Amino acid sequence: MDERFSGFGAFVLYTITAAMMLFILAPLLLVMAASVSDSYFVTFPPQGFTLKWYAKVLGDRDFLEAMRLSILLALGTTAGSLLLGVPAAFALVRGKFFGLAAIKGFLLSPLIFPALVTGLALLQVLTRLGSQDARINLLIGHVVVTSPYVIRTVVSSLQLVDENLEDAARTLGANRLWTFWRVTLPQIASGVAAGGLFAFMVSFDNYPVTMWLANSEYSPVPLVLMRQLVNVFDPSVPAMSTIIILMAMVGVLLLEKLVGLRRALAA
């Protein structure tokens, strides 16, 4: 850095970068400060210190119920998108068949499609099918939007696998499944883990698909939070938000540990 930019140019670059870091962090830090401030309405600068909003959140049955649903849904989504996505990624990297590029484009297309429309279209079809259980509908919708992430990360880690190692294992008498389990899987483990973690986080935060498929009985966390925010006045919203922020931080650190953030996202 030091040698590449100098004088005024460097000053401008660093100033804008620092300002943007502040811009990114400010709203999150304010939410966290508000969650421990001792006033009914959020004011700036925050006043006093209390943990009573956390006590209130932890006793809030609606929120805890939503949290349980969101975590179970995210776990189910992760399992579903890994089960469907990992074999598909395998086919895309190793297969040699007609229309491979087109099929890859099709499998990744939910990424560029507005998720809001994906959810709406799915709602219409599921309603016609008479599928009433919101939990199943949510699971289907979430797997649609998360599986491309799994495919993308697993494809990019499969491309780095040395096929000679597999050939060696096969020649030494291992069958295909055993070879996959003992030779291929360890090599793509970090890609699979990153894809799974992505699927979990995308599902946990998803709003645009969830808003169509949830109902009053089964509402995941983002929906409950939105309802508290827009419709009723609830002073414990900052505490709920802070819990979500802290959970996300754990996710980011896990991702960074497992694969490195840049690699996970650049795939």
Next chain:
Amino acid sequence: MTTSDHVVAVLTVEAAPAARQRSRWRLVLPVGLLAVPMLAFLTYFFFYPALILLLSSIQTQDSRGIIGRPFTLAHYARLINVELYARVLWTTLRISIITSALATVLAYPVALVMVKSRPIVTRIITLIVIAPLIVSVVVRGYGWQLVLQNGPKGMLNWILMTLHIIDAPISVLYTEVAVVIGSLHVFFPMMVLPLASALGKIDPNLEDAARMLGAPWWKVFLRVTLPLSMPGFVAGFTLVFSLTAGSFVIPAILGGASAIMLGNLIEQQIFVVYDWPFGAAIAVVLVGLVLAVNGVSMWLLEGRRLRRPE
């Protein structure tokens, strides 16, 4: 013959090619078939619903709510001709374009610093840029609601008034400006990451060469770095535009009644008015907009039309 001798024999002599060939034959069919469950799933729960949505956007809904014939383009005409709806379309376009443009200008310096700094600085910037990406959009929208709060107790107003930049509190919340700020916050990483990856791929020798030949830093930037980073710019712009155009949460929290976007209009038509065909038509327009921008971007990126001729 010991075991290892045996292995060597298998690997080197006539057995090896035969085994390889057999495994090729066995592999070809099943490997392709592994994509079938995923394909079937997406065809049924993504592709088919999208087609049904397209179909219902040109159908008519009767008084009992059943959608069917006759076919009509009236819903599309309504979106363009009724001023209330047309305004939503223009608001969406305006907010998306302004957000993407602002994101480009502000993300460029961040991406440059991210790529060219010492590893520790790069790591910290990466973490700060990416971390909020994983925080729910609802929480981030709420955070901006707190920052922009109208009245003297809002953070922005308090800071500006304490610094004596303004005398009376300004009202930013529930305007288009608030939506642009919120969207910029939510989609900023989508601009920084492609830019950083494009900048990282530039051969540093090119910049060194320009510098050694006497070009000042700004000329090196304008003539070498900027043109070579265009693929990242196009990818980032497309992503931010598409995501902003399709957003719902940020305009709902920060825009209020004055900055309604297409996503909010769709939700209103389906959940409040129960007008499925019209909701579907708006959704199709939104998809068309996003696909058009993605198409242009793919055309630019794949045709290598971004290389400068000189």
